[in-house]
Amino acid sequence: MRCRRVIVTHYGGPDELRVVEEECPEPKDGEVRLRVLAAGVSLPDVMMREGIHPETPRLPFTPGWDLVGMVDRLGGGISGIEPGQIFAALPISGAYTEFICLSQRELVPVPAGLDAAEAVSLVLNYVTAYQMLHRSARVKPGQSVLIHGAAGGVGTALLQLGGLAGLKMYGTCSPRGASAVSDLGGIPIDYQHKDFVKEVLRLTGEGVDAVFDGIGGANIWRSRKALRPGGRVIAFGLTASLSGGRLASGRSGGRHRFREIRVFGLYIAGGWLLPGRKRVVPYSIQWLKRLKPELFRQDLTALFDLLQQKKIKPLIAERFPLDEARRAQELLGKGGVTGKIVLVPEHGIAIEGHQV
Numbered sequence: 003m004r005c006r007r008v009i010v011t012h013y014g015g016p017d018e019l020r021v022v023e024e025e026c027p028e029p030k031d032g033e034v035r036l037r038v039l040a041a042g043v044s045l046p047d048v049m050m051r052e053g054i055h056p057e058t059p060r061l062p063f064t065p066g067w068d069l070v071g072m073v074d075r076l077g078g079g080i081s082g083i084e085p086g087q088i089f090a091a092l093p094i095s096g097a098y099t100e101f102i103c104l105s106q107r108e109l110v111p112v113p114a115g116l117d118a119a120e121a122v123s124l125v126l127n128y129v130t131a132y133q134m135l136h137r138s139a140r141v142k143p144g145q146s147v148l149i150h151g152a153a154g155g156v157g158t159a160l161l162q163l164g165g166l167a168g169l170k171m172y173g174t175c176s177p178r179g180a181s182a183v184s185d186l187g188g189i190p191i192d193y194q195h196k197d198f199v200k201e202v203l204r205l206t207g208e209g210v211d212a213v214f215d216g217i218g219g220a221n222i223w224r225s226r227k228a229l230r231p232g233g234r235v236i237a238f239g240l241t242a243s244l245s246g247g248r249l250a251s252g253r254s255g256g257r258h259r260f261r262e263i264r265v266f267g268l269y270i271a272g273g274w275l276l277p278g279r280k281r282v283v284p285y286s287i288q289w290l291k292r293l294k295p296e297l298f299r300q301d302l303t304a305l306f307d308l309l310q311q312k313k314i315k316p317l318i319a320e321r322f323p324l325d326e327a328r329r330a331q332e333l334l335g336k337g338g339v340t341g342k343i344v345l346v347p348e349h350g351i352a353i354e355g356h357q358v
């Protein structure tokens with residue numbers, strides 16, 4: 003059987019994304035083949051295409067951190083799984099495809115009846131948001147937090163989960179994202195026209211309990227200034243290394259993959275050494291999953307429950323067919339997107355018990 007996937011053959015802009023057709027992969031022993039129903043499009047995908055994300059695979063590679071798929075074929079030695087079951091996974095790369103083979107250990111069951119695009123939004127963005135809130139910052143009801151990039155994929159997840167946790171929330175966003183941030187219970191701060199540190203101190207008096215900083219670089223230092231004594235910056239991203247979806251430095255990727263991470267380390271060390279009891283704590287979904295895979299499974303399962311109970315509702319910015327992966331990444335890179343962009347390889351096909 004033939005199938006299609008997206009590949010990157012050189013680090014660079016969205017034009018480097020190509021669709022290829024080839025023989026479908028066959029599952030090895032211990033593996034399951036999934037027909038991909040939805041794959042997330044996220045800034046880490048864009049950073050890998052540019053060659054600057056520390057997880058960037060060797061060329062050529064298929065991008066795509068997160069997916070929801072239906073079991074289509076079983077490799078040898080698989081038990082307890084039937085064709086037709088729906089699972090979610092975070093392979094980190096490889097999800098922009100029609101079919102993927104994954105180890106049974108990687109699969110987390112998706113309850114019946116969920117929309118595949120909404121379900122896939124939980125895998126990277128909501129697990130990231132949930133673990134940062136409850137495992138890194140250990141928030142308590144009534145505390146105040148600042149969320150950067152609050153209208154984006156992870157940002158809207160932080161707002162919804164922060165609202166459930168009873169937090170007072172401030173969110174930086176461009177003017178286009180302000181209404182989405184206030185609809186989700188946050189107080190928008192226009193980072194393009196206002197100094198967010200001054201604004202947070204004006205609104206809170208002594209600063210917030212936690213800042214979620216996916217922007218990186220010097221922004222981490224400014225985030226620290228928005229904390230009250232004893233507060234934490236959770237540093238989790240490098241959005242500032244991109245501009246318009248391309249490398250902000252203008253350098254080529256690949257060779258500079260670890261530069262931003264070194265800068266990250268300096269800020270974390272500074273947070274420990276400087277007075278004021280304000281810490282900078284890094285968060286990485288992939289490292290936590292590698293070190294404690296049971297936490298990823300447990301947290302994603304808890305989030306599926308919240309989705310089933312309609313306590314959370316992921317915002318889907320747009321759904322694209324697989325062939326339009328390039329346009330999807332271009333749109334994300336331009337900025338101003340509210341919520342999650344999703345690739346839906348078989349757009350519009352209804353599968354028993356699941357909306358696609």
Ligand SMILES: NC(=O)c1ccc[n+]([C@@H]2O[C@H](COP(=O)([O-])OP(=O)(O)OC[C@H]3O[C@@H](n4cnc5c(N)ncnc54)[C@H](OP(=O)(O)O)[C@@H]3O)[C@@H](O)[C@H]2O)c1
Pocket residue numbers: 043044045046049126127130150151152153154155156157174175176178179193216217238239240241242285286287288334336337338339341
């Ligand atoms: N550590 C982890 O485990 C982990 C997991 C997932 C994601 N991430 C990281 O999280 C970050 C966000 O990813 P995402 O997929 O949610 O991206 P996204 O959907 O594109 O959201 C990013 C948001 O940031 C806003 N933004 C850009 N520059 C900003 C600035 N200087 N101040 C405040 N907001 C700004 C953008 O809005 P405008 O363009 O409208 O301003 C956009 O809404 C990325 O750096 C990604 O690598 C990390």
